[in-house]
Amino acid sequence: xxxxxxxxxxxxxxxxxxxxxxxxxxxxxxxxxxxxxxxxxxxxxxxxxxxxxxxxxxxxxxxxxxxxxxxxxxxxxxxxxxxxxxxxxxxxxxxxxxxxxxxxxxxxxxxxxxxxxxxxxxxxxxxxxxxxxxxxxxxxxxxxxxxxxxxxxxxxxxxxxxxxxxxxxxxxxxxxxxxxxxxxxxxxxxxxxxxxxxxxxxxxxxxxxxxxxxxxxxxxxxxxxxxxxxxxxxxxxxxxxxxxxxxxxxxxxxxxxxxxxxxxxxxx
Amino acid sequence: xxxxxxxxxxxxxxxxxxxxxxxxxxxxxxxxxxxxxxxxxxxxxxxxxxxxxxxxxxxxxxxxxxxxxxxxxxxxxxxxxxxxxxxxxxxxxxxxxxxxxxxxxxxxxxxxxxxxxxxxxxxxxxxxxxxxxxxxxxxxxxxxxxxxxxxxxxxxxxxxxxxxxxxxxxxxxxxxxxxxxxxxxxxxxxxxxxxxxxxxxxxxxxxxxxxxxxxxxxxxxxxxxxxxxxxxxxxxxxxxxxxxxxxxxxxxxxxxxxxxxxxxxxxxxxxxxxxxxxxxxxxxxxxxxxxxxxxxxxxxxxxxxxxxxxxxxxxxxxxxxxxxxxxxxxxx
Numbered sequence: 001x002x003x004x005x006x007x008x009x010x011x012x013x014x015x016x017x018x019x020x021x022x023x024x025x026x027x028x029x030x031x032x033x034x035x036x037x038x039x040x041x042x043x044x045x046x047x048x049x050x051x052x053x054x055x056x057x058x059x060x061x062x063x064x065x066x067x068x069x070x071x072x073x074x075x076x077x078x079x080x081x082x083x084x085x086x087x088x089x090x091x092x093x094x095x096x097x098x099x100x101x102x103x104x105x106x107x108x109x110x111x112x113x114x115x116x117x118x119x120x121x122x123x124x125x126x127x128x129x130x131x132x133x134x135x136x137x138x139x140x141x142x143x144x145x146x147x148x149x150x151x152x153x154x155x156x157x158x159x160x161x162x163x164x165x166x167x168x169x170x171x172x173x174x175x176x177x178x179x180x181x182x183x184x185x186x187x188x189x190x191x192x193x194x195x196x197x198x199x200x201x202x203x204x205x206x207x208x209x210x211x212x213x214x215x216x217x218x219x220x221x222x223x224x225x226x227x228x229x230x231x232x233x234x235x236x237x238x239x240x241x242x243x244x245x246x247x248x249x250x251x252x253x254x255x256x257x258x259x260x261x262x263x264x265x266x267x268x
Numbered sequence: 269x270x271x272x273x274x275x276x277x278x279x280x281x282x283x284x285x286x287x288x289x290x291x292x293x294x295x296x297x298x299x300x301x302x303x304x305x306x307x308x309x310x311x312x313x314x315x316x317x318x319x320x321x322x323x324x325x326x327x328x329x330x331x332x333x334x335x336x337x338x339x340x341x342x343x344x345x346x347x348x349x350x351x352x353x354x355x356x357x358x359x360x361x362x363x364x365x366x367x368x369x370x371x372x373x374x375x376x377x378x379x380x381x382x383x384x385x386x387x388x389x390x391x392x393x394x395x396x397x398x399x400x401x402x403x404x405x406x407x408x409x410x411x412x413x414x415x416x417x418x419x420x421x422x423x424x425x426x427x428x429x430x431x432x433x434x435x436x437x438x439x440x441x442x443x444x445x446x447x448x449x450x451x452x453x454x455x456x457x458x459x460x461x462x463x464x465x466x467x468x469x470x471x472x473x474x475x476x477x478x479x480x481x482x483x484x485x486x487x488x489x490x491x492x493x494x495x496x497x498x499x500x501x502x503x504x505x506x507x508x509x510x511x512x513x514x515x516x517x518x519x520x521x522x523x524x525x526x527x528x529x530x531x532x533x534x535x536x537x538x539x540x541x542x543x544x545x546x547x548x549x550x551x552x553x554x555x556x557x558x559x560x561x562x563x564x565x566x567x568x569x570x571x572x573x574x575x576x577x578x579x580x581x582x583x584x585x586x587x588x589x590x591x592x593x594x595x596x597x598x599x600x
Contacts, residue, residue, distance in 0.1 A: 228422055255589035
């Protein structure tokens, strides 16, 4: 049975950018985007797209991607299309800026209600910027559908999904009725690369752009206005950075010398 | 409006006993409750709670609430959220704390949205603002590159707390406290999931969370074979082997060996990082180790900023001699 699937994807600063390039502007409590490092789709969200694509490969279906933000880079947010997703809807407006898990989940859930038909909704387990890990569960709660979080495998049969959920010492196999929301973890495995054909097809597709009013969102619930968590301070922890480098004439000697130093320091 | 009072800890049981994160939460909750001059409450949910309520009192709770029901035998989102919704509404605590565990990270967000309140996940520091009496919640963000402090003005103020970020109190079996059962009426028709199977993948030997020495490998190990050398060193040190994300994602080692933001949080005395660059999301899982030792060919690798001792070079040439020498020193 072909399924209607929706995947929520967030554009974030590249989490693989060198840690040394990470800077905060204390006067605004915001991160200064590192120069020359373009944003990306949050990696867990890419894996959420992958989870949906694997189901589409097996039994067909339609994948609609939802991204929320302001000034979204088309090359970035179109990546799921070039991987094989079918449609892209952008919730794009200045008013969406400064949102917390509450306002973001509320806007996404409202947009999903407008899309109307869905069997499965996928989200990444958390976004690579704020690591809040709540939006997926929040959307499910607002829509009143069941959720399974931190999935590493998802299969669908007979109107139910079978999900492998990662737990501390292994995994659980959970069966859930549809429609359901599933958050995806890195244990799912790497997301596929975009194909050349996919990139060309994505280039031709124009995303739909929805403003808050288009989905009937009250201004008091959008972005910063709708937030329930208050950010007091964003800061970088101080690192001491006093590493003693043990050197010798050969790598093997350095290895032996390291062991001797650890003994002197009573670490072994 | 109901009056919100008390600091409440959601307690978890592992094999019928209070889990270590629960004792840590009680330790932290005791401090917050004392600052507020209010009670420390603990809620326990399950099918058979046994001695756990008494233990929660020994670890610092003033009042323990118990929700026992056969439908709560194992964790399922729908049944546990329903039970906790009832408890939170009946008891109206000011603060509600969970562990950042498989259960906590699933239960807390869904409950927060049901109650209409905000939540901070994976907190490493909690404090009470002396003026407003509000809970200030500090947690790592941007994959560990930064920290953020949040507060909220809707009650209960909710947070999940990272494992091993807080210390438990010494248990005192003579402490007095109340144990109050609460009634949760669960409708089996509203539980939309079913646990078909639970598969344990724990590696043999010392558990990473308990290990005093950990030898951890990254992308630079290059494949599953290299990890055998790390195992040899770990064995000599009576420790465990861990990994950063790339070796797990590449299936060189099982996912359960992953240390980091989305893996395990470890706090050994000695953490030997081999061929591992020190991405922030990995450091999030090991930066509380007492001593980090780095072996990496890139002298600019971020791991050297966290390490106490380091060797720059090819681990394949360094590690055998290091392991030999450690063996010799430990034997002599």
